Amino acid sequence: MKALYSLTTVVALAAVAFLLGRVDQLRLVLGVIVPCAAMTAFLAGVSYRVIQWSLSPVPFRIPTTCGQQKSLPWIKAGWLESPYTTAGVIARMALEILLFRSLFRNTKAELRQGPRLVYGEDKFLWLGALAFHWSFLIIFLRHLRFFLEPVPHLVLALEKVDSFFQVGAPILYVTDVIMVVALLYLLQRRLADPQVRYISLSADYFALFLILGLALSGIWMRYFTRVDIVAIKQLAIGLVTFSPIVPKEVGSLFFVHLILLSTLAAYFPFSKLMHMGGVFLSPTRNLANNNRMKRHVNPWDYPVKVHTYEEWEAEFRDKIVAAGLPLDK
Ligand code: HEM
Numbered sequence: 326m327k328a329l330y331s332l333t334t335v336v337a338l339a340a341v342a343f344l345l346g347r348v349d350q351l352r353l354v355l356g357v358i359v360p361c362a363a364m365t366a367f368l369a370g371v372s373y374r375v376i377q378w379s380l381s382p383v384p385f386r387i388p389t390t391c392g393q394q395k396s397l398p399w400i401k402a403g404w405l406e407s408p409y410t411t412a413g414v415i416a417r418m419a420l421e422i423l424l425f426r427s428l429f430r431n432t433k434a435e436l437r438q439g440p441r442l443v444y445g446e447d448k449f450l451w452l453g454a455l456a457f458h459w460s461f462l463i464i465f466l467r468h469l470r471f472f473l474e475p476v477p478h479l480v481l482a483l484e485k486v487d488s489f490f491q492v493g494a495p496i497l498y499v500t501d502v503i504m505v506v507a508l509l510y511l512l513q514r515r516l517a518d519p520q521v522r523y524i525s526l527s528a529d530y531f532a533l534f535l536i537l538g539l540a541l542s543g544i545w546m547r548y549f550t551r552v553d554i555v556a557i558k559q560l561a562i563g564l565v566t567f568s569p570i571v572p573k574e575v576g577s578l579f580f581v582h583l584i585l586l587s588t589l590a591a592y593f594p595f596s597k598l599m600h601m602g603g604v605f606l607s608p609t610r611n612l613a614n615n616n617r618m619k620r621h622v623n624p625w626d627y628p629v630k631v632h633t634y635e636e637w638e639a640e641f642r643d644k645i646v647a648a649g650l651p652l653d654k
Pocket residue numbers: 461464465467468471498501504539540541542543544545546547548552554557561582586
């Protein structure tokens with residue numbers, strides 16, 4: 326049911342964008358005002374969340390570790406599993422961010438007949454997540470060709486590598502296939518596994534359907550209905566140079582793509598998708614575990630008015646004596 330709500334919302338958004346895109350008077354709203362408002366919400370929202378996180382006190386070093394902490398010289402320390410230098414922290418973070426290392430170690434618990442609790446490996450989630458995130462990044466970078474003139478060599482090189490299959494015309498991008506397959510796997514995992522389905526919220530499905538809608542509308546534009554790329558590039562460059570225009574050649578289908586993207590951008594800072602920023606700011610990941618090498622004094626430590634046991638005992642002495650309870654003094 327939750328999945329159905331989310332799917333209906335995304336389909337409704339796409340349908341509204343498609344229909345409104347046909348109304349001449351609304352093209353400026355859909356092509357300029359909505360994307361600009363969404364971008365403003367994205368930048369303001371992300372800045373707000375990052376500022377809030379950076380203002381939260383982190384009085385203790387709380388890195389999660391799964392290795393030996395650095396202590397005496399004859400005890401072998403795990404420089405990566407329990408990093409105690411900045412280089413170790415950077416290496417561990419890089420492996421986490423680029424390869425989702427902790428997800429690779431993810432295990433799955435299953436209750437089998439007996440009853441017997443069985444733990445097993447679950448590499449598919451890691452593979453699906455990695456495939457989805459990397460293809461999204463590559464597609465995002467390839468899209469820079471719409472915003473930059475001349476198109477940077479890096480973007481052209483990325484397009485070449487991505488289209489190495491050279492299937493059909495227009496050439497098939499491998500990342501398009503990988504992204505859709507990965508998203509469908511991530512969706513079916515939520516729906517097929519009763520445990521995952523139980524803990525899934527509408528928001529979990531919404532993000533997946535929204536990104537799937539974005540990808541499918543892009544794929545439709547590229548492989549099924551050809552769109553006027555020159556006109557779209559004019560619109561894109563107009564947006565980033567603050568001189569907006571919506572050429573009349575820009576079709577309704579592109580507005581579907583743009584409105585789904587605008588929804589994603591505006592929704593991003595207020596959703597779980599903010600893990601993209603959070604992973605960098607997580608104190609369980611970005612602090613070195615050097616507690617035995619260095620004394621860390623809590624910088625937020627301020628004098629606190631305390632009420633010691635001695636004071637409490639003195640205050641209630643008569644009552645404690647009357648109740649026949651023992652006294653320290
Ligand atoms: C990060 C957000 C975006 C995602 C995930 C995305 C996804 C996609 C995908 C998967 C395709 C299929 C073809 C390909 O991979 O190039 C595509 C095509 C396309 N996208 Fe996007 N898109 C995004 C943002 C945008 C933006 C901001 C624009 C505005 C300029 C845009 C305009 C287009 C156009 C014009 C096509 C058709 C390309 C062609 O015919 O070669 N997309 N998009």
